[in-house]
Amino acid sequence: MNEIKHILKEQFLLLVENDVLITWSKPKDLWMRFDEPSQTTKWQTYSLIRQLEKFGYIKKQYDESGIFYYSETDKLTDFRVNHCQEKATKILTEELRLLKQEKAEKDVEIQITRELSKQLPEINFCLKNHIKNSQDIIVKLDNKKKIISNIIKNIESCIY
Numbered sequence: 001m002n003e004i005k006h007i008l009k010e011q012f013l014l015l016v017e018n019d020v021l022i023t024w025s026k027p028k029d030l031w032m033r034f035d036e037p038s039q040t041t042k043w044q045t046y047s048l049i050r051q052l053e054k055f056g057y058i059k060k061q062y063d064e065s066g067i068f069y070y071s072e073t074d075k076l077t078d079f080r081v082n083h084c085q086e087k088a089t090k091i092l093t094e095e096l097r098l099l100k101q102e103k104a105e106k107d108v109e110i111q112i113t114r115e116l117s118k119q120l121p122e123i124n125f126c127l128k129n130h131i132k133n134s135q136d137i138i139v140k141l142d143n144k145k146k147i148i149s150n151i152i153k154n155i156e157s158c159i160y
Contacts, residue, residue, distance in 0.1 A: 001079055003055050008048045011035060016080050017087065022058055022072040052076075085155050092155075096148050103141045110134050 001009075011034045020033060031037045031045040049070060052058045057076040060068045072080075110131050117127040151158060 001055075001057070001083070004048075004051050004057075006044070006048045006051055008034060008041070008044050012048060012052075013083070016076070017084055022070060022076070024061070024063075024069045024071060026069060088158065089152055089155055092148050092152050096145060096152070099141050099145050099148070103138055103145075106134050106138050106141070110138075 001013075006012075012030075015030070015033055022030070027042070027045050027049055030049070031042050034041050034045070049058065053060070053070070055075075056073055057079065058070045058072050061071050062068050113127050113131050113134070117124050117131075120127070
């Protein structure tokens with residue numbers, strides 16, 4: 001959808017990402033979903049629709065009484081799937097990176113706490129509890145990592 005250069009493109013992408021199928025839609029159906037549907041937004045929506053139609057993302061369809069509506073084409077459907085897969089993979093990969101970083105920080109914290117435990121035997125009980133709590137957090141982080149890794153691995157089945 002790189003060929004579409006429009007002020008409402010980002011808002012349109014949010015609609016596409018959130019499973020709003022464009023079938024038997026009027027321009028009003030779209031602009032009502034955009035933030036702050038003003039008179040300007042209405043005209044911008046018509047402009048966006050012309051671009052989407054020009055590049056084959058939507059098409060005009062007529063009902064039995066001859067009233068026309070817009071519906072998405074296979075090109076927009078394919079774009080939706082690819083775009084959502086790429087965006088989800090990017091976001092989940094970043095989340096996975098942050099979880100790995102958090103786990104590494106907890107590992108360092110446990111190591112430092114163990115060293116303190118050797119140096120300060122009088123508070124060993126407290127430090128051992130802190131280590132246990134940190135290890136529990138690491139287990140939870142590992143579980144989250146597994147879940148996110150599985151989602152990334154099976155991302156196609158998560159998108160539609």
